Amino acid sequence: MSGITLYAYEPGQGRMGSDRNYQQIPHRIQKIVPQTFLPYANESNSQLCLALSHAVDQGDVAFILQTSRMQSLIYDRNTMRDASMTNLQIPGHTAFINISTVNYLLASLQRLTAKSLNCASWAVLARDLGYRYKLGHQRVNLLELVSTRLLPFGICAGSENQGGKHEMGLAPMYSPRTT
Amino acid sequence: MEGQNRDLVNLWRNVDVSAGDELIFKLAWLQTHHYTLNHYYKGVMRQTFVQRYCWQLVPAVFEMESQLQAASPDQWAYDYRIHRYWRIVQCFQHRASFEADPINICDDTNFLRGQLLQVTFAPVWTQFLPLNAPDPVQPSPTPQVLRRDSPQSHIHAQRASSAAKRAYLEAFGELEPAASYVLFGVPRAGKPSEIKKWNLSSGATSSFAPVLAAAPNAAPAAAAPAGVLAKGAASSTRELAPRDGPATGPASPAACQLQPASMPLAAAGTASTPLVAAAVPPITSTMVSASLPPARW
Numbered sequence: 133m134s135g136i137t138l139y140a141y142e143p144g145q146g147r148m149g150s151d152r153n154y155q156q157i158p159h160r161i162q163k164i165v166p167q168t169f170l171p172y173a174n175e176s177n178s179q180l181c182l183a184l185s186h187a188v189d190q191g192d193v194a195f196i197l198q199t200s201r202m203q204s205l206i207y208d209r210n211t212m213r214d215a216s217m218t219n220l221q222i223p224g225h226t227a228f229i230n231i232s233t234v235n236y237l238l239a240s241l242q243r244l245t246a247k248s249l250n251c252a253s254w255a256v257l258a259r260d261l262g263y264r265y266k267l268g269h270q271r272v273n274l275l276e277l278v279s280t281r282l283l284p285f286g287i288c289a290g291s292e293n294q295g296g297k298h299e300m301g302l303a304p305m306y307s308p309r310t311t
Numbered sequence: 312m313e314g315q316n317r318d319l320v321n322l323w324r325n326v327d328v329s330a331g332d333e334l335i336f337k338l339a340w341l342q343t344h345h346y347t348l349n350h351y352y353k354g355v356m357r358q359t360f361v362q363r364y365c366w367q368l369v370p371a372v373f374e375m376e377s378q379l380q381a382a383s384p385d386q387w388a389y390d391y392r393i394h395r396y397w398r399i400v401q402c403f404q405h406r407a408s409f410e411a412d413p414i415n416i417c418d419d420t421n422f423l424r425g426q427l428l429q430v431t432f433a434p435v436w437t438q439f440l441p442l443n444a445p446d447p448v449q450p451s452p453t454p455q456v457l458r459r460d461s462p463q464s465h466i467h468a469q470r471a472s473s474a475a476k477r478a479y480l481e482a483f484g485e486l487e488p489a490a491s492y493v494l495f496g497v498p499r500a501g502k503p504s505e506i507k508k509w510n511l512s513s514g515a516t517s518s519f520a521p522v523l524a525a526a527p528n529a530a531p532a533a534a535a536p537a538g539v540l541a542k543g544a545a546s547s548t549r550e551l552a553p554r555d556g557p558a559t560g561p562a563s564p565a566a567c568q569l570q571p572a573s574m575p576l577a578a579a580g581t582a583s584t585p586l587v588a589a590a591v592p593p594i595t596s597t598m599v600s601a602s603l604p605p606a607r608w
Contacts, residue, residue, distance in 0.1 A: 159312040173346070173358035182358070186351035191320040191427055193399065231322060231336075232348055232419040235367045236358060239343040239417075242365045271387045274366055275395055278338070282368070284399055284434040286312040287319050 160289065165228045166206045168197070171253030173240065181209055181253070187229045188288045195234050196283045197227040199260040226285075234282050241277070242269050312432070319428040321406060322370040325414045328406040333373040334430070335398050335437075337391035340383075341367045347418040355420070369416050373398070395438040400430035 165188055169181035188194040199205060203220045204212060205227040211217060229237075240254050244265040248255050258265050261281045264273050323334050343365045348356040364385070375392065382388030406428065415421055 159314050161312060170348075173360050182348075182356060183354075184348055184356050185354050186349050189350065191318045192422075193319070193322070230349070230419055231368065231370075232346060232417055235343070235417050236346045236348055238367055239346070239360060239363075239365045243360065243363065269366075271389060271394065274338070278368060278397070279395065279436045284336070284397055287316045287432055289316075289318065 161286075163226060163228070165194075165288075166225060168205055168227050168229065168233075169208050170205070170233070170237070171240065171257060173236075175252060175254070179209065179253075183208065184229075184233065187227075187233055189230075190288055190290060192230045192288045194228045194285050194288045195230065196285045197229050197237075197261075198281045198283055199227070199257070200262070201260045202227060204256070204260060228285070228288075237282070238274075238278075241265060242274075313434075314432060315429070316400075316432050317427065317429040319400065319430050319432070320422045321425045321428050322414070322416070322422060323372060323406075323428075324422075324425055325408050325410045325412065326372050327408050328372060328402050328428070330402060330404050332402045333398055334400045334402055334428075335371050335373050335391065335396050336368050337371050337396040338366045338389050338394075339369040340364055340386045340389075341369070343367065343417065345417060347420050350420045350423060367416060368397075370399075370414065371396075392439050395436060398433075398435045398437045400428070400432045400434075403429040403431070 165186070168184045168187050170184055172180060172182050197205060202222050202225055203217050206222075206225055207217065237257075241258050241261070241263055242265075244252075244254055244258055246266045246268075248265070250256075255265075261277060263277045263281075267273060321328075328334065341364065342362060343360055344362045346358045346360075348358065366386075366389075371391070373396075379393075380388065380390045388394075406426065409425060
């Protein structure tokens, strides 16, 4: 029982600012930023998805895309054809997007009309997001979408270099030297 | 997540940001055409729509004094102070704007340069009350009767009303009796209500009869403690004592011990600092303690 003092900032033990209670320490959590599959802007590519890698990067405001079916965002169309994927629950995965992608989604969803096909990619995504585009793009619907489905979650810390040296160039990947 | 961050990309680069400013995201009615969704060098994703106006989420600095945004024929009305917005961060430092053009929020490669921001990140979806909304607490529907003051009411307005005095005494009377005397003067004695206020019931005054009989030569005012002194006898010469005066030993008959009734009577027998009217014949401490019932506190 030696070396235990009452306060960290006792004389000789450290400064008053050393007390962690008075520091602003941001809460951090490690999350995987998965590749996201979004519909194309051109509806003629309705059967394909746009593979968006590194949707957030160091210093970006990371928005969470809060959908009812996360698997439709993080798996491509081929994987989604598997019958077991329909009712899959994957709570450990989160789709992160940046502000440009948020606006891309807003622009796309507002282009939907009541005559849009129900099976169209954007219509499916609108249903997953709970956006009732067939009622017209009313203010209450759009505000509900922005406030409940496009959530600013945090500020991304960690660059795209985190994968290792192979991310530093277009050269083939090699293992980092350990000696 | 929430907390301090020093590495936020400055999305608010087309506006001046000062320390303490709240940086927000609000909706704006903008032309939408080209989008660049990331800046990953191995796979930059670009998409293009047919040109059209849409509502977009854009960065802004919260300003309460700016003009309300009115509706136009092709869009519904939206003002972020009324219809909600994302409050994102609060900035630590001043950052001058370094892009004159309105920011192209649809291109992620726009944000590859520029100083980072030090902020407190705390996103909140915020809404103020609509300007035409009723107040949460409605006033009473019963019309209030306006008092018709006399033309000289301004004189009375400068004097403390009896209700204000009573409220003050109820709140502070026991704590700061001396201060209340300074404010409102020495209370008059002799009335039943004053007797009650000064902590002496009618039974207590009746118990002074033996005292009066024992000291027939004394002035009537001397028969009671200071609280029940006759108005004309001593009010002009009485002085008030600090409540917690130092005790200087047992009281003598020569040092007349008259104290406000707000003082503990137990202390009345020992405290000698209170000064009383010289013209008032003394009451000894033994007389007071023997003739008065216990004080009610």
